[in-house]
Amino acid sequence: MALVQAFLNTRFNLMADDHGETFTDPEALVVWLASRGLVDERPDLTEADLVRAIAIREGLRALAFANNGRPLAAQTVTQMRRASSGLQVEVRLESDGPEFLAGDAYGVEPALGLLIAVAARAKVEGTWQRLKACPGRNCGWVFFDHSRNGSSRWCSMKVCGDREKSRALYWRRAERRG
Template sequence: MLPPATPEEVTGLPDAVALIHRFTNTDDRRTFVVHGRRLEANDRLATPADLERWLREHDLPDPGGAAGHTDLARARDLRAALRRALGERGEVLLDLPVRVRLTARGAEPVALGDPVTVALGRIVAAAVTATADGTWRRLGICPAPDCQWVFYDRSRPGRARWCSPHLCGNRMKTQAYRRRTPEET
């Protein structure tokens, strides 16, 4: 089984979770070998043009060529903060202008500002929605040092540790076994 090449290949996630999953995995840290193919870490948000392309591909407000390095830095800071919150299950303070609209169906976050701020605000709003509907706790970061893929735990008890027990789980357990077991000569 090959891992997904991009986060967009992962389907069937709740909408808010899908946006967070795709955004956080633009920092793809996977470097392991699977079926003879070495995965190479890459940052899909390396330039302002990459950010604009990603926003456009994900139906978020398109800055129309106006995104700059400051916008890119803000997007990467948000991505790092979300990854920290997922990995450490700690508290992260996000500083983006977001208001809450109250309707008969419930609360709905609304982002404000220029197109990049609105797009980043929608990602924050997705995190708020995922927290409110309980899907946030099903997001996790694979603890394998050569993976760190953000994944959605589909298991019934919601306690999956690895992005894939067959790939990362097996690799990490095998490595731990080899460290514990002395080599025979």
């Protein structure tokens, strides 16, 4: 799941000054996929591959927001279905048991199929709903909820939680004054 979490957080390039999009072009996507061992060779990806990868990522992020209580828009569900339609994953019996593989196929599809398969496995294991997107203003960071009862809402109480708490306090005080 750390892999899926890392994929979802490519929305924020922490190395860039503006913490903007990591996948700014197909080459940036290839570099990331290669760094995670999701592609063997460096495939020549197209703009269409980039668009699809981002659509898959945003679909998974919408699900991570849903895991944190934000309802899914019907349009988002349609987009998610369209983007993920036809993706496949290879399964193999390896020495340490059955495994999902990114496969030897060339291109972005096996990598995207593997990422979704890992998320599906987490759902079977009961850990998927713990992958949550933070609802903090200007946040959206995806985190794994390690709390005992799965009730964490913010990426980090120190940053977003405190910020939201102090904002709620501010408004309560403002209302009292008003």
